[in-house]
Amino acid sequence: MESPSSLADRYVAVWNETNAERRKSQIAELWITGGRHYVGDREVEGYEALERRVRESHEKNVRDNANRFRAADDARRVHDAVVFHWEMLPASGDAILARGLEFLIVDGSGKIVADYQFFPA
Template sequence: MTSEVKFEPRVSVFLTCEVIDRPRSREASFTGLEACKHEEKTMESPSSLADRYVAVWNESDAERRRSKIVDLWIPRGRHYVGDRKVEGYDALEIRVRESYEKNVRDNANRFRAADDARRVHDVVIFHWEMLPASGEAVLARGLEFLFVDGSGKIVADYQFFPA
C-alpha cells in the first residue's frame, strides 16, 4: 500500500541571527556571535512582551487597542486559535475586539499573563489566565506561542485554549 503525501508550500521563513550571520572566517565568527549577543540583550524581556500582549485583550478604548496591536504585531501578523486564522491589523483588531466584548466588557472578566514567560531565539511562550474583574479565581487558562522578528514584533501567534 502506498500513500501520497502533499505539502503546502511555505511562504514564511524564520531565520535567527545564527543563520543570517553565518560566519565565513574565524574573525567573522566572533563578529557574528557578538551580533547575536547584542540582539538578545536589546530584545524586550519575555515577561514584558507577555504583559503588553495581554493588555491588548483588556483594552476598552478602540483607538488605544488599535495602537497596541500595531505596536505588537508586524503589518501582516497572524493569529491562530483553533480552526480560526486572522492576518493583518484589521483582522487582528476585529478578533481582539470580539474577545474583549465577550469576555471583558459583557462578562466582567480580565486577562493576565502568568509568571512563566520565556524566550528561545525567535519564540516566546507564556500562559495567560482569565479572572473575574474583581477576583482572583482563575476561570480559564491558555497558552501563547509567539514567533517574533528581530525587533520583537509578533509574526505569528498560536493560541492554545484550554492549556
C-alpha cells in the same frame, strides 16, 4: 530586546484594553503589518483582522462578562519564540476561570509575526 515577561504583559493588555483607538495602536505596536493569529480553526492576518479578533474577545469576555486577562509569571524565550500562559479571572477576584497557552514567533525587533493560541492550555 524586550524581556519575555514584558512582551507577555503587553500582549495581555491588548485584550483588556477598553478604548478602541488605544487597542488599535497597541496591536500595531505588537504585531508586524501582516501578523497572523491562530486559535482552534480560526486564522486571522493583518491589523484589521487582528483588531476584529481582539475586539470580539474583549466584548465577550471583558465587557460583557466582567472578566480580565493576565499573563502568568512563566514567560520565556528561545531565539525567535516566546511562550507563556495567560489566565482569565473575574474583574474583581482572583479565581482563575480559564487558562491558555500563547506561542509567539517574533521578528528581530520583537514584533509578533505569528501568534498561536492554545485554549484551554
